[in-house]
Amino acid sequence: MTEVLSEQVGRGSHSGALLEVDNLHVEFRTRAGVAKAVNGVTYSVDAGETLAVLGESGSGKSVTAQTIMGILDMPPGKITGGEIRFRGVDLLKLPDDQRRKIRGEGVSMVFQDALSALNPVFPVGWQIAEMFRMHRGASRADAKKKAIELMDRVRIPAAKDRVNDFPHQFSGGMRQRIMIAMAIALDPEILIADEPTTALDVTVQAQIMGLLAELQRDSNMGLILITHDLGVVADVADKIAVMYGGRIVENAPVHDLYKNPAHPYSKGLLESIPRVDHKGQELYAIKGLPPNLLEMPTGCAFHPRCPYRRDNCVTDVPQLYTISGTRGSACHYWREVIDEGER
Amino acid sequence: MGRYAIRRLLQLVPVVLGTTFIINYMVWQLPGDPFAGRCGQRPCPDSYVTAMREQFGLDQPILVQYWNFLKNLFTGNLGTDFNGVSVATQLGDAWPITIRLALMAVLFEAIIGIGAGVLSGLKRGGFVDNVVTVATLILLSLPIFVTGYLLQWILGVQFGVIEPTVSDAAAVPELIVPALVLASLNMAFTARLTRTSIVENLRADYVRTAVAKGLSNRRVVGIHLLRNSLIPVLTFLGTEIGSLMSGAIITEGIFNIHGIGGLLWRAINGQDYTIVVPVATLLVLVYLLSNLLVDLLYGVLDPRIRYE
Numbered sequence: 234m235t236e237v238l239s240e241q242v243g244r245g246s247h248s249g250a251l252l253e254v255d256n257l258h259v260e261f262r263t264r265a266g267v268a269k270a271v272n273g274v275t276y277s278v279d280a281g282e283t284l285a286v287l288g289e290s291g292s293g294k295s296v297t298a299q300t301i302m303g304i305l306d307m308p309p310g311k312i313t314g315g316e317i318r319f320r321g322v323d324l325l326k327l328p329d330d331q332r333r334k335i336r337g338e339g340v341s342m343v344f345q346d347a348l349s350a351l352n353p354v355f356p357v358g359w360q361i362a363e364m365f366r367m368h369r370g371a372s373r374a375d376a377k378k379k380a381i382e383l384m385d386r387v388r389i390p391a392a393k394d395r396v397n398d399f400p401h402q403f404s405g406g407m408r409q410r411i412m413i414a415m416a417i418a419l420d421p422e423i424l425i426a427d428e429p430t431t432a433l434d435v436t437v438q439a440q441i442m443g444l445l446a447e448l449q450r451d452s453n454m455g456l457i458l459i460t461h462d463l464g465v466v467a468d469v470a471d472k473i474a475v476m477y478g479g480r481i482v483e484n485a486p487v488h489d490l491y492k493n494p495a496h497p498y499s500k501g502l503l504e505s506i507p508r509v510d511h512k513g514q515e516l517y518a519i520k521g522l523p524p525n526l527l528e529m530p531t532g533c534a535f536h537p538r539c540p541y542r543r544d545n546c547v548t549d550v551p552q553l554y555t556i557s558g559t560r561g562s563a564c565h566y567w568r569e570v571i572d573e574g575e576r
Numbered sequence: 577m578g579r580y581a582i583r584r585l586l587q588l589v590p591v592v593l594g595t596t597f598i599i600n601y602m603v604w605q606l607p608g609d610p611f612a613g614r615c616g617q618r619p620c621p622d623s624y625v626t627a628m629r630e631q632f633g634l635d636q637p638i639l640v641q642y643w644n645f646l647k648n649l650f651t652g653n654l655g656t657d658f659n660g661v662s663v664a665t666q667l668g669d670a671w672p673i674t675i676r677l678a679l680m681a682v683l684f685e686a687i688i689g690i691g692a693g694v695l696s697g698l699k700r701g702g703f704v705d706n707v708v709t710v711a712t713l714i715l716l717s718l719p720i721f722v723t724g725y726l727l728q729w730i731l732g733v734q735f736g737v738i739e740p741t742v743s744d745a746a747a748v749p750e751l752i753v754p755a756l757v758l759a760s761l762n763m764a765f766t767a768r769l770t771r772t773s774i775v776e777n778l779r780a781d782y783v784r785t786a787v788a789k790g791l792s793n794r795r796v797v798g799i800h801l802l803r804n805s806l807i808p809v810l811t812f813l814g815t816e817i818g819s820l821m822s823g824a825i826i827t828e829g830i831f832n833i834h835g836i837g838g839l840l841w842r843a844i845n846g847q848d849y850t851i852v853v854p855v856a857t858l859l860v861l862v863y864l865l866s867n868l869l870v871d872l873l874y875g876v877l878d879p880r881i882r883y884e
Binding site for chain 2: 303304306333334335336337338342344346349352353354363367399401
């Protein structure tokens, strides 16, 4: 943390979690109309905690992350409401230069496709070293030394020899390690990983997830893991937020959700994981298509695809009902969903 | 890369041989006799024409002439033109002026073209963008001789800001307006190319990463975005150096600059192959070398390019 930040974002002077997204609304104004990408998302992450944000494409999970980072394309994006509090300070109200200092230092991000996310014309070591040179005023030589250390830390073999190589000279997994090294360079307090393993082979996925988990343990970071892959989440996450149509539909400690989902959509997601003991049977798929953000369904956004639908689902938007402690479900009939799971 | 460069250099040999032969052949094919009209109002006596043709070897077959040309070229003996003036001296006088003019033009293209392109690309649809779009449209639709005469007339004749024609010394300040005229088309094109490239790269993932790294706007644009966006632009500027040199003929004509453009122009009219062939050869060489340079530069600018 730089001094400026410590003053602005005072340690311990707030009661909530390290990072709190509070009732965030984001929409995209396009020629075709207004697409409501994020509709009142609320979640929080504390130091040392891993939150998995789960949802299909267009559920608003990446847009929320981009809004936290302040890298949303505006326009067409527009934040229409809510707060994002980091150490109790609303990032959305901070002036640009202070916001900029938080990126990389306080909150950092790993992107999905490292090949396009890394700059193709600069050596990887240079790109990592840039963090130290620009944020900490380190000399080129010092920064490079630290870059090599980081590449070692994310276990890139022969880091010293590869520091001057370019992104295209690495394999997909190694590139993602570089991306991670760059993101953790300044010991951020929050790391957002936006589908960090989607572009990778399955075996490499496990390695990268393992690496992220290990780094998080070592430095006590808060980790926001954005994914559409339930299989990736189970081992790593502490809690899960399932998003659908720009809303959080279920909030739960990870094991509770796996054991017994409280929202029809989470239930559908779990059931659509292929299982070895169901070999030969048809794979389960949630019927219907994700909602059109330009014309959201009335009432509960999931109602056109929901097997539990009743008449009031079409008219009433379900609030996030508290089930117990930190668990919540945005379904009018969550009791029914849970009960059925227990049978 | 070293092997690639050598291979490319070797490829130049047949290209140079081919182009110079074609140039020689075409000059040889020109109708009329270069010596027939050199005696004022009277036709030249046959004895003079024959003697001159013999002196310059025009009576020999084209292949022999070409062989002699190559021999002279490689021994550095360019001889004299039809008037008995040393060709090497004429080239030596004219060449630096044209190089100066062309370099200034490239500089204008790079600075003004890239600058305008970056500004309009960063604020797409803004005021600057609209001004640049209209300005480049005007420049692109005007032929160089219109721009040239127009500026000469407005700045040189109407307002007297510059001398309408350039002196023999062709000093740098005198060449500013001619260089702008020479650069105008490429400048407009450079601006458009830069704008497109910037707009395209602005949406690239690595730019988003640079922002997420907490870098200042200036660094995101000036280092990360620009370094990538300028690859096609620099390639374009490099390949156009050759055509700038030959394009100088018109500009040099308008502003009465004694560069190789003017030299070539007079020599073509006088069918003086002793000048036309070396100048054309030189232009071919500049063109080929600047292309080679660009191809090699491309590998430096974009590490993804590999030379196999």
